[in-house]
Each structure stands twice: as structure tokens, then as C-alpha cells.
Amino acid sequence: MNNQKPPYHELESKMEEAEKLIHALRTQQVDAIVGERHIMLVRLKQAEENLKSSRNQLRALASYLLSARENERAVIARELHDEFGQGLTSLQLGLSWISRKLTPGQQPLQKKIKSLSATTTNLMRSVKNIASELRPGVLNELGLVKTLKSEAREFEGHTGIRCRFKTNTAKAKFDRSAAVAIFRIVQAALTNIARHAHASRAHIALTKRKNGVTLTVTDNGKGISRKLVYGHDSLGITGMRERALALGGTFTLGGSGSSKGTILTVQIPLSRVIIGPASSRSRNTPQF
Numbered sequence: 001m002n003n004q005k006p007p008y009h010e011l012e013s014k015m016e017e018a019e020k021l022i023h024a025l026r027t028q029q030v031d032a033i034v035g036e037r038h039i040m041l042v043r044l045k046q047a048e049e050n051l052k053s054s055r056n057q058l059r060a061l062a063s064y065l066l067s068a069r070e071n072e073r074a075v076i077a078r079e080l081h082d083e084f085g086q087g088l089t090s091l092q093l094g095l096s097w098i099s100r101k102l103t104p105g106q107q108p109l110q111k112k113i114k115s116l117s118a119t120t121t122n123l124m125r126s127v128k129n130i131a132s133e134l135r136p137g138v139l140n141e142l143g144l145v146k147t148l149k150s151e152a153r154e155f156e157g158h159t160g161i162r163c164r165f166k167t168n169t170a171k172a173k174f175d176r177s178a179a180v181a182i183f184r185i186v187q188a189a190l191t192n193i194a195r196h197a198h199a200s201r202a203h204i205a206l207t208k209r210k211n212g213v214t215l216t217v218t219d220n221g222k223g224i225s226r227k228l229v230y231g232h233d234s235l236g237i238t239g240m241r242e243r244a245l246a247l248g249g250t251f252t253l254g255g256s257g258s259s260k261g262t263i264l265t266v267q268i269p270l271s272r273v274i275i276g277p278a279s280s281r282s283r284n285t286p287q288f
């Protein structure tokens, strides 16, 4: 066995070689890590872009579906009004014609006709109510502000929950789709208050500001959790949010600060609501 130690310079050159090897390995590892990180970043960016574009597509689809639903409702309302409304009117006329032909001795028949006539009147009222629920024709007649005022009054009458409406836009003219969206959001919010809030008071405010219109619907009920606001099952809330976003607006729903209850806030840019004298706008734009 050779117990002689290798000369010093040989050891030194071996050490140098080993150091170079270690350095090369390190550089390779770092390069690999940097490369991988770059690939991951590119993939992440791509995924983000895909997500953004599908979100935009979904938003466009939701907006299309909302307006398609509004159009469908208008068609059904018209059919209801024309077909059923006219049919029931002629039924009513027929009944009163028969009633006039009856002799005083035909009391049982007279009684029957009276009850049929009352049923027909009720049906006519129901058809009218369903048609106006489907198509907010009152918006055309009264305009948004008066419609909301009467909605608040009716809500108070039906539910016993005190409901006030306040606005600084009494004379404003609203674009049709903005008016329909605001009206539908208020309807859905009031229905939720009646169904879920256990409130004794509700408050609606429509306020014109410098850059937009703010709608708030407040109640003093039990309040709402974040989980419900963003829940997959909360289709009513999702519908309200989509209506606001379709108008380029924002939507928030949550606790109403220090007091208990819920506050819904929708903000829509002024340009999408069209407010002001009719003369400053296109003559073809329907206003409400």
C-alpha cells in the first residue's frame, strides 16, 4: 500500500476542479429555477387573461339574457292583455246580454249570472295585474320617480312595513333600460325585505350626484351575511348585481353601518341614466 500523500499542488488543483463543478451545478440549478418561474408566470398570465375573457363573456351573456327576458315579458304581457283581456270583456258583455234577456221569474239563473260576472271581473283584474307586473307599463305613464313612489306606498299597504321614498331627481328623465333596471332592482329588494328581513321600516332613495345616480334601499331588519350576498343560491341578489353591472354601475349589499339592517347601494354613471332636459338628448331615445 502506498501511504505517500499526494503533492500539495495536486490537491489544490483537485479542489479547484471540485469548486468549478459545484459552481456549474449551482448555475444550472438557478437557470432551471429561473426558467421554470418564467414559464409559470407566462402560464399564470395566460390563465388570468382566459379568466378575464370568460368573465366578460358571462357578463355579456347575462346582460343579453336580462334584456331578452324583459322583451319576452313585454310580449307575454301584450298577449295576456289582448287575448285574455278581450276574451274576458266579451264574456262579460255576453253575460250581461243574457241577464237582460231573462224574465223576472228566472231568479236562480239571474243569481248564477251575477256570480259568473263577478268571477269574470276578478279574472280581468288579475290579468291586468299580471300584465303590469310583467311589463312595467306604469313606467311609461308615470315615469320612474312616481312609479317608485307608488311602489313604496303599495309595499307599505301590503306588508305593513313603513316605507319611505326620497329623491332629488323629481324632474329627471331616465333612459328606458336604466329605468327598467332600477325599477326591477327596487322590486326585488322590497320583496326580499318583505320575505327575509323581519324589518319594521324600509327606505328607498334615488339621488342624483355629479357623476351618477345612486339608488339605496335600506331596512332595519336582521341584516345579511357576506356568504348570502355572494352565495351561488342567491339568484335574486345575483340578478340585481347583473342589472347594475350591465349599466356600467356598481352594486353592494351588506350591513347598514352601526345600525342593524341591510343596505343595498347601486351606483350608475350619469351617461347611462340620461338625465336632463329632453332637448339636450337624442329625440329617438325613449325617456322616463
Ligand SMILES: Nc1ncnc2c1ncn2[C@@H]1O[C@H](COP(=O)(O)OP(=O)(O)O)[C@@H](O)[C@H]1O
Pocket (backbone or CB within 6 Å): 192, 193, 195, 196, 197, 219, 221, 222, 223, 224, 228, 229, 233, 234, 235, 236, 237, 238, 262
Ligand atoms: N334585506 C334582507 N335582509 C335579510 N336577509 C336578506 C335580505 N335580502 C336577502 N336576504 C337573504 O339573502 C338570501 C338570498 O336572497 P335572494 O338572492 O333574493 O334569493 P331569495 O329571495 O329567492 O331567497 C335570502 O334567502 C335571505 O336569506
Ligand SMILES: [Mg+2]
Pocket (backbone or CB within 6 Å): 188, 191, 192, 236, 237
Ligand atoms: Mg329574493
